[in-house]
Amino acid sequence: MSTLSLTFTLAFVLVVALVSMWQRxxxxxxxxxxxxxxxxxxxxxxxxxxxxxxxxxxxxxxxMLTVMLAVAAHHAGKKGEGLPRVRLWTFxxxxxxxxxxxxxxxxxxxxxxTAQYLIPISGMVIGNAMVNAGLLLNRLQAEMTARRxxxxxxxxxxxTPRQASAAVLKAAVRASMIPSVDALKTVGLVQLPGMMTGxxxxxxxxxxxxxxxxxxxxxxxAAAAVSSISLGLFCTAxxxxxxxxxxx
Amino acid sequence: xxxxxxxxxxxxVWLDYRRENGQRQTVLQGATVTIHxxxxxxxxxxxxxxxxxxLRLLNRLEEPGRGQIDFxxxxxxxxxxxxxxxxxxxxxxxxxxxxxxxxxxxxxxxRLRGRRLEDPGAWLGRVxxxxxxxxxxxxxxxxxxxxxxxxxRTLATQPEVLLLDEVTSSLDxxxxxxxxxxxVSLNLPVVWVSHDADQVRRVAAHVLRLENGQIREVAxx
Numbered sequence: 001m002s003t004l005s006l007t008f009t010l011a012f013v014l015v016v017a018l019v020s021m022w023q024r025x026x027x028x029x030x031x032x033x034x035x036x037x038x039x040x041x042x043x044x045x046x047x048x049x050x051x052x053x054x055x056x057x058x059x060x061x062x063x064m065l066t067v068m069l070a071v072a073a074h075h076a077g078k079k080g081e082g083l084p085r086v087r088l089w090t091f092x093x094x095x096x097x098x099x100x101x102x103x104x105x106x107x108x109x110x111x112x113x114t115a116q117y118l119i120p121i122s123g124m125v126i127g128n129a130m131v132n133a134g135l136l137l138n139r140l141q142a143e144m145t146a147r148r149x150x151x152x153x154x155x156x157x158x159x160t161p162r163q164a165s166a167a168v169l170k171a172a173v174r175a176s177m178i179p180s181v182d183a184l185k186t187v188g189l190v191q192l193p194g195m196m197t198g199x200x201x202x203x204x205x206x207x208x209x210x211x212x213x214x215x216x217x218x219x220x221x222a223a224a225a226v227s228s229i230s231l232g233l234f235c236t237a238x239x240x241x242x243x244x245x246x247x248x
Numbered sequence: 249x250x251x252x253x254x255x256x257x258x259x260x261v262w263l264d265y266r267r268e269n270g271q272r273q274t275v276l277q278g279a280t281v282t283i284h285x286x287x288x289x290x291x292x293x294x295x296x297x298x299x300x301x302x303l304r305l306l307n308r309l310e311e312p313g314r315g316q317i318d319f320x321x322x323x324x325x326x327x328x329x330x331x332x333x334x335x336x337x338x339x340x341x342x343x344x345x346x347x348x349x350x351x352x353x354x355x356x357x358x359r360l361r362g363r364r365l366e367d368p369g370a371w372l373g374r375v376x377x378x379x380x381x382x383x384x385x386x387x388x389x390x391x392x393x394x395x396x397x398x399x400x401r402t403l404a405t406q407p408e409v410l411l412l413d414e415v416t417s418s419l420d421x422x423x424x425x426x427x428x429x430x431x432v433s434l435n436l437p438v439v440w441v442s443h444d445a446d447q448v449r450r451v452a453a454h455v456l457r458l459e460n461g462q463i464r465e466v467a468x469x
Binding site: 245 | 307308309310311325329330333334337338339340342344346347356357360361398401402405
């Protein structure tokens with residue numbers, strides 16, 4: 001795409017700005033900030049990726065993955081405000097999802113161990129796990145608040161914290177998995193996923209693009225399960241102190 | 249099984265908590281009392297005087313800000329909280345039902361201990377509920393039925409000591425009398441929060457009053 005063509009894409013932003021002004025939505029300022037940020041962030045990432053892909057340096061790959069994980073953990077962790085060390089546990093859960101999925105792809109020889117494959121696929125896995133982790137934390141807080149009395153009944157009956165919060169954890173994990181399961185059911189019928197569309201636009205055959213998309217969809221579902229369950233287990237324990245008292 | 253000697257020694261216990269408006273409220277201010285085993289001790293006092301909070305402290309669902317509570321001569325922090333709660337069982341004021349049927353509720357404690365509950369219908373009969381209640385959804389029960397299921401759910405765990413928080417407040421007079429007879433017949437040490445002066449006269453061997461953050465014994469029957 002030429003720079004001129006890229007410049008023309010600002011017309012889409014202009015449409016939103018005009019609608020906002022016409023309907024007095026007050027979105028113009030946020031839209032301007034968002035437009036500039038998106039362009040700057042993506043261009044910066046593009047140049048960094050260009051360098052990492054060019055050098056295939058392990059240091060570069062490591063830094064990229066760590067930054068992705070840290071930003072994802074920071075964002076998802078906001079949904080669990082009030083829980084001790086929630087961002088750390090979110091980081092660990094998303095990292096587990098990354099290792100379980102991308103690690104498996106590498107071990108099975110599905111993708112080569114190069115920056116060109118590792119970073120984009122990790123981006124999708126980490127991004128999806130981030131959304132899942134946020135949903136999990138959000139739902140866990142809501143369930144724990146709504147079912148506090150039920151959890152205490154279990155404690156009164158002599159349950160361990162894990163036993164007392166098992167039903168809450170199950171409900172939160174199920175809820176956080178719904179988007180991933182729905183995406184698996186409807187992919188290709190409701191929407192053509194971004195990666196597949198991008199590959200087709202770049203000239204790949206649709207069948208080859210679909211194969212990669214299947215790989216991504218399955219790995220995203222696995223990443224969602226690993227991040228939700230591990231983060232759920234880490235975080236439900238944080239609702240209790242060492243005397244098995246509900247403290248959050 | 250605790251005998252008629254000291255069951256709980258509450259010594260200079262302070263407790264405050266944060267209310268929903270963010271203000272801190274002190275409910276116990278240096279409370280000191282000995283609760284004896286082998287009998288029913290009733291806790292009385294106005295609403296908000298700290299009766300439920302004291303039961304939660306005895307069950308170690310909360311920690312005092314200051315002071316010490318001993319159970320059978322041992323400080324609560326020296327006891328495993330799960331073991332304590334299996335020996336000293338609290339029936340909370342609100343009869344919260346666990347998801348599932350009445351049977352699921354009755355078996356909850358037994359399942360935690362890796363056991364099966366024998367004859368759940370007989371347990372229900374002890375509080376005036378018929379055996380066909382076992383298949384009912386627990387959350388569909390009336391307030392009084394829930395209260396009785398919550399009590400039986402705890403009794404089925406066969407605790408050594410009972411902490412009861414207004415467990416008959418939603419019951420009709422006949423059911424209330426049946427529950428009282430059951431609890432008296434168990435011959436267990438019971439610490440029973442009640443607002444019903446007649447009930448206290450009927451069941452209590454000792455009566456403790458909570459007032460201004462202090463506890464004092466007001467009657468021995």
